[in-house]
Amino acid sequence: MSRNLYDLIGLAAGICFILALKGLSSPKSARRGNLIGAIGATVATIIVFFYANGGKALNHLPLILTAIGFGVIVGVPAARKVQMTQMPQLVALFNGVGGGAAALVAIVEYLKLGDGATTAEVVATVFTVIVGCVSFSGSVITFLKLQELMTTRPVIFPLGRQVIALTLIGVLASGGWVITSGGSTPLLVNGLLSLLFGILFVLPVGGADVPIVISLLNAFTGLTVAASGYVLQTTLLIVAGTLVGASGTILTRLMAEAMGRSLFGTLFGAFTAKAQASSGAVDTRPVKSGSPDDVAILLNYAQRVVIVPGFGLAVAQAQHTVRELADLLASKGVEVAYGIHPVAGRMPGHMNVLLAEANVPYEQLVEMEEINPTFPQTDVVLVVGANDVVNPAAKTTPGCPIYGMPILDVGQAGNVIFLKRSMRPGFAGIENELLYDAKTTLLFGDAKDSLTKVVSALKAL
């Protein structure tokens, strides 16, 4: 296959990726967009087999095919079987391995070029190794946080800022060492320091901000792919990587805006915020807890009910039960709407995905800006496993990790019912004053069990 033909087909694949991103930006065309992207990627992968070795069969062909087969065997079942609740961490993990792959590609090409590499190629290699390694180890940490294999709170250690600054200096210095002296030892040092920096960079980020970090690391990986595309002189990789880098940056900003935070604040907020001294004193205050029957009665005599879903709904897989409850209430003449916070759950749009799975009519899903003015006319708000997105501390407590995030003003409604597993604070680890409010009723237990009990109590009324 000639270089020209290869580049032309590569260009077609690049256009597929542009159409894919464009398609994914609108609900109607999203699925088709994803399909177009997959086709582009498949075509690009197939033609490289006919080009890379000047038209002859590739060296190590059986090994390469085995490796691809192995990747498919790992990747596809993971993607198929993962529960909707665990989707965010899977995306984080996929992103991390992509960053790792880009770094490895650059390293191999660097080893092969040896002393023959131009300065520009070495610089691009160093960039790929640094950013790819940061993306890899950072994504692994976000995975561990979301999977709750480690604490979801910001991890702040003594002299954290200094340690991080020193590591960053080390990363840059070792990068400079690679560029000036070459060789594999400096590159190894550079890679290890970059991995360390990725870990330190994500550790202080609070749980609620993790989605933003995933998106940012996603953009990083895109740029790494672009840089390795330069090292390999492959136009397609430059196009695809840059597209993802640019669109990922915009998306990260959009997400940060949806949470009412600056990107800078998200990444560095944890360093400046003092550890929250919220535990202790407040915990002993009394709360009003109710039975499923109490909740059913409150709901039965309401005219308007707003359901606020959160991560607890996702964990309990209660989306079908919540729909059953909403349908039951609607059949009794109660007006029901869902108040969707843009970042409820672990990822922006998480709740829309879940409720769509339970076939909740799209019109009932009301976005934050529209639902907030209606709370004063709402009799009952049913908060199902949400906490941070309704926490008034975001407005009243400067310096707390979620301060400044727009919230659902459920406190303005007549009654608030919280379905919670326990008094444990939300993902961001902040006490919620609303739980102690006189108009709040708490129903403890798994969201699905609680909802099922409420539904049967309602039917019995």
Next chain:
Amino acid sequence: MATELMSNEIALLAIFLLSIFVGFEVVSKVSTTLHTPLMSGANAIHGVILVGAIVVADHANTNLELGLALAAVILATINMVGGFVVTDRMLQMFKGKPKVKKDSGDSK
């Protein structure tokens, strides 16, 4: 020879810069609903680094290079294939909407 190399570098630079603008433009307005699938879809697209991984695996001279390259092939495949499948699964759920309207119409 030198001038030819130069123009190639300039072409790559042009491609890079234009791609930045396209990337910015294409996602300038997205509803929050689609943030997650869009991120996941973009994530799958950078899995195309698989192409690079295959190229370096083909070129590999030593066992070290080959080992690293094959590891890259595995990781990139997971990224690409898994990414597209998981994005499709997310989007599949958005597709159920028209059916929903009929359902809720019946129950009312």
